[in-house]
Each structure stands twice: as structure tokens, then as C-alpha cells.
Amino acid sequence: MLTISDLDYRIEARPLFDGASAQIASGWKVGLVGRNGTGKSTLLRLIREEVENPTAQSAIRLSQGAKLGWVAQEVAPTDETILEVVLAADTERHALIQESETATDPDRIAEIHMRLVDIDAWSAEARAAEVLMGLGFKHADLARKTKEFSGGWRMRAAIAGVLFSQPDLLLLDEPTNYLDLEGAAWLEGYLKKYPHTVIIVSHDRELLNRCVTHTMALEHLKLTLCAGGYDAWLRLRAERVAQLESQRAKQDAEKAHLQAFVDRFRAKASKARQAQSRVKMLEKMQDISIPLAERTVPFTFPSGEEKLSPPMLVLEDAVLGYGEGADILRKVDLRLDPDDRIAIIGTNGQGKTTLVKSIAERLPLMAGTRKVPKAIRIGYFSQDQMDELTMGETVLDHVRRALPSDTKVAQQRAVAAAMGFSHEKVDTKIEKLSGGEKVRLLLGLMAMEKPNILILDEPTSHLDIDSREALIYALNDFKGAVLLITHDVFLAEATADQLWLVKDGAAKPYAGDLADYRKLVLQADREKPDPATKPKTAAVETKPVAKVDKAEQRRLASEKRKAASPLKRKAEDAEKRLTKATAALKKVDESLAQPDQSSDQMQALMVKRGELTATIEQAEMDWLEASEAYETAINA
Structure with missing residues (x-):
């Protein structure tokens, strides 16, 4: 299926591959592993021929006629439905159906229909619905327009599209970063049954152990291929x-x-x-060289010296949410004691982040009480790192601000070095740090506060496997309480001894373990697709309806629409701003991809990108609020 022979490739003066070779047979499920920055994503780009380097590309050969598939970017926000976008990902089926609508030659029409039967085109909608709902979409979502979804959900739709198209060689780069624990569990089962070849870049150790047949490691500029999962390679x-x-x-x-x-x-x-x-x-005699193990900078979380009596935190009859009419969780009664290690589980959108933000006092309670000792210190890691970091400032700026004002520069640099930042890196601005480096900085700053409670919301999305293991050691050594939201099963199982389940507007302790919850999710927790080829709405019992004046109904409806027209204009204005900012962001990303940018140009582009991202998020929120208010007004 894929042959890599004596691959040499470097970015500027930095070599990534030096005589690297590997051969992948058809049907293998291959986990591509290695430290952050070693070149895993670059290898996928070379396979996709996105990098113009004849020498490198001549060393990579794909079987003739093999169809290649990957997730290029999130689905664009358009008027197409999620189901239509996923169906269009199977380009052959899409083209054949379009041709069948205009073809006039009887022989060609017969060929088209024979081919549609061969590729099982008539069950496509049911198969697409199964993939979408496996990744967390609801039945009602299938008919919604893509522009109604956030970027994260549109990325899920992009993953669904490439899975549905079933290419001969499927390339996936950290797909679980966009999924919750339930979606990751479903993807794992799907990949096991996938009929073709897969190369997946992942730092999820359990995923790599459960669903791959071979592991390909990128270390010391070479590729090493072995049978089995990640533990077998170790x-x-x-x-x-x-x-x-x-x-x-x-x-x-x-x-x-x-x-x-x-x-x-x-x-x-x-x-x-x-x-x-x-x-x-x-x-x-040629010296036998032993590859040096790459050192991982450890994490440390020193806790306060004072001993706090239990309970450390109590929520009683609490209502959590974002303001009047936007309550997410109700009647929450939870208690946190010293040394508790709790993983919070539940599908995306149920309110896990709302819960931890309320515990960390990032959100005020809408009702109920929150009891904590006066001396309590809470360290909170946000899944959106830029919420906690300041664009335009350096690593050293953030460290300096967290230390007493009379701390000497040498001591400031020593603290940054302990977090894993070299002498050169401490002067790097935030926007130029990798995802993993941002995580290290945030965790390091949080540790400086010597918290009694650690709250970590998806801390591992940008960490490699070795760094994840270092985080496990640090959490297990921590003397205080830990609340953890993560899709990394290995991390959760290695650190947590209790589970809280957030589901259907409630948050409560879960009696089972992660294995029990996984079985529950795979058996019953995901909504099942309709067995028919098209999604159907649920049947409702019909009842006799009193006769009404239709002319009067039309008049009342017209008056409602007229009264609500300012809301409609507000939604349309937000949509225009969203479209304009999205187009501008695309141009900025294209400019960032150009190799001839100066440092000042790159900095200006990154600042512009941050501004456009904020504009898009605000426009999405404005559109959603106005649209919902308009629908409520005309349907009242």
C-alpha cells in the first residue's frame, strides 16, 4: 500500500528524516508515534504531496490507483446540512448521482446505476448518519445547516466525511483532540472494523493499544515499524x-x-x-551506538503547607449556567475532600466545563450555595489556553508577573527553565509557542500558586505521550485534590479513583469505573441512526384540531414577523460579519503558510489572526442569540 525508501527531508537547517524507510501493507492500522516536533505531521503532508520537495516525494510511493483520504480542515459554515456535507465527501457517489440526473445515453445510464450498486450508494445516507451519530451528533442535527454549528462540531463533521468516504489509505492526525471520551471510544471501534489501511497520529495510549495492528515510531530521524500497539513498541x-x-x-x-x-x-x-x-x-571495528533517551522535563505541583480539614469544597442545591434562562445544571450537590482524585465524564455539551468553572469561581452560581475554606487556593487550567495567556507577551513576562516584584532576572529565568523553557525560549512570544509549550507554561504558572485543588480541563490535547506520563507522575505526587476532564482514558485511569457524571442537566457521583462507563456508552448512550435511508421525524399521535380561520392566522403571523424584524436584521448582520471575518482569516492563514515572512510580519499576522478569531466567535454568538430570539418571537 505505502512504501517509504531512504527518505531525507529537512526544514531549513533542521533535519527531520535521514534515510528513513518503512513499508505498510494493505489493511494495516498503523499508529505513528514520536515526540512533539519530530515530524509526524510533516510525514503525513509528504504522503499527501502537500510539500514541494521532489527528493522527499520520490522516496514515498503509494499503490497505483489507491484513494487517499484525510481531514484537511473543518467544514465550512454554509447552508448545506451536515448530512449533505458528509454524503458529498464520497466524491465518486456524488458525481455519479449528479451525472445520472442529466445523462441521456441509455448505456451510460446503465453503467452509472451498476456502479452505484457496486459502491452501495443507496445505503449511503444510513451509513453517513451512523458515522455522524457515532461522533456525537443527534438525529435532529443531521438536517441542520453547517453554519449553525461551532468550529469544533464542524471539525467533527469533517472527520465524519473522511470516515464515510472510506479511502484506501486513511490519514488521521490527532482526531481525538476534537472528540469527547464517548466519541473517542466510538472511533476506536470504527477503526478496528475499517476495511482499508489507516495511519493515525495520536498521543492517546489506550487508543493506540486497542485499535492499531502496527506501530511506526519516528525517533532519531528514522522510522521503526513493529507489530502491535504502543506498549508492544515500548x-x-x-x-x-x-x-x-x-x-x-x-x-x-x-x-x-x-x-x-x-x-x-x-x-x-x-x-x-x-x-x-x-x-x-x-x-x-565500528562503534555500537546506543540512542540516547530523550529527556522529558517533569511537571511539579507543590501544594500549600497548611492542612485543610474536609470538606474542601461543597456545592448545595446549586444551579449552574450563564445567566437568566441559560441554566445548564440544576440541583447540584457535590463534595470535594483532600486527596480526592475525580475524573468528570459526560458527552460534550452536557456541562462539564460549566461545572468546573463554577467550582473555580470563574462563573457565579445562579442559585444555591458554594462553601469553601477562606484559605483555599484553586489552580484552574482552561481547555482554551489563550483565555489564560496574554498575546504579544513573552514566556518571561508571564513568569515575572507571577513572582514577587523584587525577584532577580536570573531567578525568573531559573523558574522558566524548571518549566522546560530554555534560555532562548523564555523570550519567545506566546503566539509563537507550540500547543505543548503553552500547556507547560500554564501548568507551570498554576503550580507557582501552590494550589490546594487542581482543576484540569483537557490538559493533554497538545502533549505527547512522554509528557502525558510526566503529568501522571506529578498528579499522583500532588498532595491536594484533583478534578480532571479528559478524553485520555490512560490518564484518567492512572490518576482518578472516583467519577462524576454530568448528564441531562445533573452532576452526580458515578458508581462504576471507566470500563463500566465505556460499555454503557458503546451499548446505549449514543443515539442510534434511523434504519431507513433518510432520517425521519418521530411519529406523533394525531388528535382532532378545532377549525381555525386561516386568514386570521396569516395576519397574526405577519404581525409577529414584522415585530421581530429587528432581530432578523441583527442575525443577518452577524452572519455577514461572520462570513467576512472567516474569509479574512483564511487569507491570514494563507499568508502565515508562506515561508518568506519576516519575524515582524509573522507577529503582525498572528495578532491579526487573534483579532479575527475573536470577531468570529462574537459573530457566532450574536447570530445564535438573535436567531433563537427571532424563532421564539415568531413561534410564540
């Missing part, structure tokens, strides 16, 4: 290192023996020939 790597160490020990002993003979007999004429022979043997 064992193989350990065995190879042990074998190399044994071979080097034998080689060192042999070298010492030969060198001793040379040193002893080199001056004797009778042994000069033998000594010279051993010198040549020493010169011909």
Missing part, C-alpha cells in the same frame, strides 16, 4: 536497547583485550606483526 525498544548494550559491552571487552596485546607486544620485534594486525582489527 517492549521492543527496551529489548533493542538491552541488546545494543550487551553487544557494546562485548565489543568493549574485545577492544580492551586487543589493546592490551598491542600495548604489551608492540615494542617486541618477534610480535610486531601480530600487534600490527590487532591494530588494524581495532581500526576496523
Whole structure:
């Protein structure tokens, strides 16, 4: 299916691949692993021929005629429905159906319909609905326009589209970053049954262990392929290192023996020939090198020295949400004690983030009480890192602000170094940091406050596997309480001993473990697709309806629309702003992709991108509020 032979590639002066080779057979499910920044995403781009480098591309060969599929970007916000967008992802089916509507040649019409039968085109809508609902969409969502969804949900739709199209080689780059735990569990099962070849870049250890047949590791500029999941590769790597160490020990002993003979007999004429022979043997020996393990900078979370009596936090009969008429969770009664390790589970949109924001006092309670000791300190990690970081400032600026004003510069740099930032990196501006570096900075700043409670909302989305393990060690060493929202099952199982379930407007302790919850999700928690080819609305019981004056109904409806017209204009204005800002953002991203940008130009573009992103988010919110208010007004 895919052959990589002696691949050499570098970005400017930095090499990413040096003679890397691997061969992937048809039907394999391959997990591509490696540290952040080693070149995994670049390899996928080389396979997709998105990088103009003839030397690199000549080293990558795909089977002739094989169809390649990947998630390029989120689905655009348009008037097309989510279901229509996913169906259009199967380009052959889409083109054949369009051609069938205009074809006049009977032979061609027959060919089209035979091919549609071959590719199972008539069950396409049911299959597309199954994929969409597996990724968390509801039945009613299938007929909604794509512009009604947020960027995260449109990204899910893009994933659904590429899964539905079933390419011969499917490339996925961190797909679980956009999914909740339930969606990740469904994707795992889907990939197991996928009939073709898959290469998936992921830092989700459980996903890599459960659904891949082979692991391809990118280390030291080389590719290493082995059968089995991530744990199998770890064992193989350990065995190879042990074998190399044994071979080097034998080689060192042999070298010492030969060198001793040379040193002893080199001056004797009778042994000069033998000594010279051993010198040549020493010169011909090639050193056995053992790859050095790359060091992961540890995380540390020192807690306050004072001991707090339980409970550390109590919510009683609390109502949580975003203001009047926007309550998300009701009648919440929860208690948090010292040393509690709690993972919060539930599908996206149920209110997990609302719950932790309310606990951290980032949101005021709408009703009820929140009881905490006066001395309590809460460290809160937001899943949207830019909420907590200041654009245009450097790493050192953030560290300096968190320290006492009289702290010397050398001490400030030492603190930044302990977080994992080198001498050069501390002067880097926030917008130029990688996702993983932003996570490290936020966690480091939070640790400086010596919190009694850690609240982490999806902290691992940008961390590689080694950094995730370092986070596990730090959380297990932490002396206070931990609240964790994560789609990383391995992290949750390694750190949490209790679960809180957020579902259907309630938040309460869950009696089972993650394995129990996973079974519940896969068996019953996801809405099932309609078995018919098209989504149907639920049947309702018909009742006799009193006769009404239709002319009067039309008059009343017209008056309602007229009264609500300012809301409609507000929604239309927000939609125009959204379209304009989205187009401008696309141009900025295209400019950022150009390699000839200066540092000042890049900085200006990043600032512009941040402004446009904020504009898009505000326009989406304005449109949603105005649209909902308009619908309410005309339907009242």
C-alpha cells in the first residue's frame, strides 16, 4: 500500500528524516508515534504531496490507483446540512448521482446505476448518519445547516466525511483532540472494523493499544515499524536497547583485550606483526551506538503547607449556567475532600466545563450555595489556553508577573527553565509557542500558586505521550485534590479513583469505573441512526384540531414577523460579519503558510489572526442569540 525508501527531508537547517524507510501493507492500522516536533505531521503532508520537495516525494510511493483520504480542515459554515456535507465527501457517489440526473445515453445510464450498486450508494445516507451519530451528533442535527454549528462540531463533521468516504489509505492526525471520551471510544471501534489501511497520529495510549495492528515510531530521524500497539513498541525498544548494550559491552571487552596485546607486544620485534594486525582489527571495528533517551522535563505541583480539614469544597442545591434562562445544571450537590482524585465524564455539551468553572469561581452560581475554606487556593487550567495567556507577551513576562516584584532576572529565568523553557525560549512570544509549550507554561504558572485543588480541563490535547506520563507522575505526587476532564482514558485511569457524571442537566457521583462507563456508552448512550435511508421525524399521535380561520392566522403571523424584524436584521448582520471575518482569516492563514515572512510580519499576522478569531466567535454568538430570539418571537 505505502512504501517509504531512504527518505531525507529537512526544514531549513533542521533535519527531520535521514534515510528513513518503512513499508505498510494493505489493511494495516498503523499508529505513528514520536515526540512533539519530530515530524509526524510533516510525514503525513509528504504522503499527501502537500510539500514541494521532489527528493522527499520520490522516496514515498503509494499503490497505483489507491484513494487517499484525510481531514484537511473543518467544514465550512454554509447552508448545506451536515448530512449533505458528509454524503458529498464520497466524491465518486456524488458525481455519479449528479451525472445520472442529466445523462441521456441509455448505456451510460446503465453503467452509472451498476456502479452505484457496486459502491452501495443507496445505503449511503444510513451509513453517513451512523458515522455522524457515532461522533456525537443527534438525529435532529443531521438536517441542520453547517453554519449553525461551532468550529469544533464542524471539525467533527469533517472527520465524519473522511470516515464515510472510506479511502484506501486513511490519514488521521490527532482526531481525538476534537472528540469527547464517548466519541473517542466510538472511533476506536470504527477503526478496528475499517476495511482499508489507516495511519493515525495520536498521543492517546489506550487508543493506540486497542485499535492499531502496527506501530511506526519516528525517533532519531528514522522510522521503526513493529507489530502491535504502543506498549508492544515500548517492549521492543527496551529489548533493542538491552541488546545494543550487551553487544557494546562485548565489543568493549574485545577492544580492551586487543589493546592490551598491542600495548604489551608492540615494542617486541618477534610480535610486531601480530600487534600490527590487532591494530588494524581495532581500526576496523565500528562503534555500537546506543540512542540516547530523550529527556522529558517533569511537571511539579507543590501544594500549600497548611492542612485543610474536609470538606474542601461543597456545592448545595446549586444551579449552574450563564445567566437568566441559560441554566445548564440544576440541583447540584457535590463534595470535594483532600486527596480526592475525580475524573468528570459526560458527552460534550452536557456541562462539564460549566461545572468546573463554577467550582473555580470563574462563573457565579445562579442559585444555591458554594462553601469553601477562606484559605483555599484553586489552580484552574482552561481547555482554551489563550483565555489564560496574554498575546504579544513573552514566556518571561508571564513568569515575572507571577513572582514577587523584587525577584532577580536570573531567578525568573531559573523558574522558566524548571518549566522546560530554555534560555532562548523564555523570550519567545506566546503566539509563537507550540500547543505543548503553552500547556507547560500554564501548568507551570498554576503550580507557582501552590494550589490546594487542581482543576484540569483537557490538559493533554497538545502533549505527547512522554509528557502525558510526566503529568501522571506529578498528579499522583500532588498532595491536594484533583478534578480532571479528559478524553485520555490512560490518564484518567492512572490518576482518578472516583467519577462524576454530568448528564441531562445533573452532576452526580458515578458508581462504576471507566470500563463500566465505556460499555454503557458503546451499548446505549449514543443515539442510534434511523434504519431507513433518510432520517425521519418521530411519529406523533394525531388528535382532532378545532377549525381555525386561516386568514386570521396569516395576519397574526405577519404581525409577529414584522415585530421581530429587528432581530432578523441583527442575525443577518452577524452572519455577514461572520462570513467576512472567516474569509479574512483564511487569507491570514494563507499568508502565515508562506515561508518568506519576516519575524515582524509573522507577529503582525498572528495578532491579526487573534483579532479575527475573536470577531468570529462574537459573530457566532450574536447570530445564535438573535436567531433563537427571532424563532421564539415568531413561534410564540
